[in-house]
Amino acid sequence: xxxxxxxxxxxxxxxxxxxxxxxxxxxxxxxxxxxxxxxxxxxxxxxxxxxxxxxxxxxxxxxxxxxxxxxxxxxxxxxxxxxxxxxxxxxxxxxxxxxxxxxxxxxxxxxxxxxxxxxxxxxxxxxxxxxxxxxxxxxxxxxxxxxxxxxxxxxxxxxxxxxxxxxxxxxxxxxxxxxxxxxxxxxxxxxxxxxxxxxxxxxxxxxxxxxxxxxxxxxxxxxxxxxxxxxxxxxxxxxxxxxxxxxxxxxxxxxxxxxxxxxxxxxxxxxxxxxxxxxxxxxxxxxxxxxxxxxxxxxxxxxxxxxxxxxxxxxxxxxxxxxxxxxxxxxxxxxxxxxxxxxxxxxxxxxxxxxxxxxxxxxxxxxxxxxxxxxxxxxxxxxxxxxxxxxxxxxxxxxxxxxxxx
Ligand SMILES: Cc1cc2nc3c(=O)[nH]c(=O)nc-3n(C[C@H](O)[C@H](O)[C@H](O)COP(=O)(O)OP(=O)(O)OC[C@H]3O[C@@H](n4cnc5c(N)ncnc54)[C@H](O)[C@@H]3O)c2cc1C
Ligand SMILES: CSCC(=O)[O-]
Numbered sequence: 001x002x003x004x005x006x007x008x009x010x011x012x013x014x015x016x017x018x019x020x021x022x023x024x025x026x027x028x029x030x031x032x033x034x035x036x037x038x039x040x041x042x043x044x045x046x047x048x049x050x051x052x053x054x055x056x057x058x059x060x061x062x063x064x065x066x067x068x069x070x071x072x073x074x075x076x077x078x079x080x081x082x083x084x085x086x087x088x089x090x091x092x093x094x095x096x097x098x099x100x101x102x103x104x105x106x107x108x109x110x111x112x113x114x115x116x117x118x119x120x121x122x123x124x125x126x127x128x129x130x131x132x133x134x135x136x137x138x139x140x141x142x143x144x145x146x147x148x149x150x151x152x153x154x155x156x157x158x159x160x161x162x163x164x165x166x167x168x169x170x171x172x173x174x175x176x177x178x179x180x181x182x183x184x185x186x187x188x189x190x191x192x193x194x195x196x197x198x199x200x201x202x203x204x205x206x207x208x209x210x211x212x213x214x215x216x217x218x219x220x221x222x223x224x225x226x227x228x229x230x231x232x233x234x235x236x237x238x239x240x241x242x243x244x245x246x247x248x249x250x251x252x253x254x255x256x257x258x259x260x261x262x263x264x265x266x267x268x269x270x271x272x273x274x275x276x277x278x279x280x281x282x283x284x285x286x287x288x289x290x291x292x293x294x295x296x297x298x299x300x301x302x303x304x305x306x307x308x309x310x311x312x313x314x315x316x317x318x319x320x321x322x323x324x325x326x327x328x329x330x331x332x333x334x335x336x337x338x339x340x341x342x343x344x345x346x347x348x349x350x351x352x353x354x355x356x357x358x359x360x361x362x363x364x365x366x367x368x369x370x371x372x373x374x375x376x377x378x379x380x381x382x383x384x385x386x387x388x389x390x391x392x393x394x395x396x397x398x399x400x401x402x403x404x405x406x
Contacts, residue, residue: 010098010178012185015050015192021219022050022190024373025211026226027197027234029053031062031173032351032358033226034180034191035366036373038096041187043367044374049189050220051181052213054196058177061228062359064296064328066251066285068264068273069360070107070168072127072134074401077384078337079130084381085364086167092363098179100171101278105263107168108142110149110313112157112269119268119402120163127165134165146263148314155312157270168264170275170283176362200238200348207346208238224349224373229294229329231352238345242352243390244331247288248298249356252306252325256280260316268402270309282320284310288330288356297327330355334390336399340369340382349373350387 024040026033029051040046069089071082093099111117120136127134139151142162151159181191192215199212200223210219227234232242257280266273271287286306289298303325311318332355333339339353351369354361368382378385389395 010182012181012191015190018050018052018190018192018195018213018215018218021210023048023220024222024224025218025220026051026224027211028225028227029057029191029193030060030226030228031058031177031180031362032354032365032369034058034177034184035362036224036226036351036369037189038180038184039367039370040374041184041189044370046374047188050218051184051189051191052195052197052211052218053191053193055194057181057191057193058174061328061330062173062177062362064251064326065173065359066273066275066283067170067173067359068107068168068266068275069102069171070165071132071360072107072109072123072163072165072168073398074123074126075396075398076130077396078398079127079132080381081364081385082360083130083132084368085361088363088367089171092176092179096179096183098175098182100175100179102169102171103278104167104169105275106145106164106166107264107266108137108146108162108164110142110162110265110267111160112267113160116269117160120161124163133167134163137162137164146261146265148261148316149265150313150315159313170264172278173359180366197234197237200234202238202345205346208348222347222349222373224351224369226351226369228352228354228358229331231331231350235343235350238343238348240343240345240348242339242350242387243333244353245292246294246329246331247291248293248295248327249285249288249330250298250302250325250327251283251285252303253277253281253283253323254317254320255323257282257320265313267309267313270313272306272309272313274310274314281323282317288332294329295327296329332356335395335397337396338365338385339387340365340372341378341386342372342376343387
């Protein structure tokens with residue numbers, strides 16, 4: 001039976017002090033960084049790798065997200081990237097021999113306006129052209145798929161229909177990080193927690209030579225940064241300005257209840273999304289706070305407005321008590337698409353810009369980031385996701401496509 005389920009945490013070698021030198025240093029011990037270390041070892045046979053994490057393993061956005069996994073994005077480049085990841089999710093528990101609890105319960109994206117209907121139908125057709133599952137449901141069919149959904153016409157934003165990606169789902173966020181950490185560690189990767197990178201060192205030729213950390217200097221010819229909301233802070237250490245804006249994104253969970261909610265429901269118009277965790281909590285998310293900040297919390301008005309929307313769409317939850325809320329620091333690009341690329345500094349690579357939607361990309365981004373680091377060139381799938389696209393105006397504008405920052 002697969003190891004790992006609610007509560008049981010696997011062990012990985014805990015390395016207190018980094019060695020003086022590695023072949024590759026990965027900055028950021030979130031799901032993306034840990035996964036990149038795993039695929040570098042597993043698929044590229046590289047072993048002399050360190051993952052340097054300033055806090056505790058996967059304590060950043062990997063620990064704080066609402067775990068929605070889907071690939072129903074509009075543009076060919078995006079859907080190819082997210083579908084690459086979804087396919088990796090579908091076998092990840094077996095690959096890591098650790099149950100990441102990936103549950104393909106479907107994802108309904110509900111439409112409340114004519115514009116929503118047009119946008120989601122366009123997504124359905126574009127996805128089908130790319131061989132990605134997605135279908136259009138009437139309001140009645142959406143309610144049949146998700147009985148708690150309120151489709152009465154006398155609510156503020158009546159449901160006009162929904163798109164459904166049946167292969168979409170959720171996973172247990174820390175399990176995917178723990179699974180990657182254990183598997184990478186078993187292949188010799190050093191994972192060093194509570195060790196902050198404070199500088200990126202470069203030689204006379206401009207190439208990276210390593211990093212400064214709170215545990216001393218660590219040398220390497222390749223440094224790969226996967227630091228999410230702090231990516232621009234870290235890349236600034238090498239003199240690189242990233243087109244990122246860090247905003248708080250909040251989420252909240254209810255008290256646990258019996259299984260009551262069969263799928264994921266997202267709404268761009270009323271800006272709320274909800275699913276039920278395996279522990280029984282309703283996991284609810286919203287839009288980002290509009291100001292730039294590195295705090296892991298946000299304004300009370302965001303959850304308040306989100307809960308009002310949830311209570312209107314799902315009246316059965318009106319008496320549910322909320323248990324806790326939190327925030328994370330999302331690294332948002334102007335077109336809401338990521339950057340997985342080499343930088344202009346030889347030996348320095350970056351994977352960032354996942355903003356509010358990178359948990360679903362965890363295995364895919366890790367896999368392609370590892371390829372880019374190992375081969376010193378991008379895989380065809382992540383080739384369009386460069387920093388230079390913002391200079392050249394070759395945007396992959398999923399924000400405009402989805403009319404929301406997800
Ligand atoms: C509230 C919320 C809800 C979300 N919901 C979803 C969702 O439902 N679906 C989805 O697909 N995405 C979602 N996301 C986005 C998703 O969580 C992230 O895009 C994804 O987890 C990023 O993974 P990561 O490994 O890059 O980042 P992280 O897990 O944040 O890892 C980055 C790590 O870098 C470390 N670091 C930073 N600076 C340094 C330094 N100088 N030295 C060493 N280490 C450093 C940090 O401590 C952190 O642990 C959500 C995000 C939030 C905040
Ligand atoms: C935080 S929103 C999750 C998503 O984009 O699927």
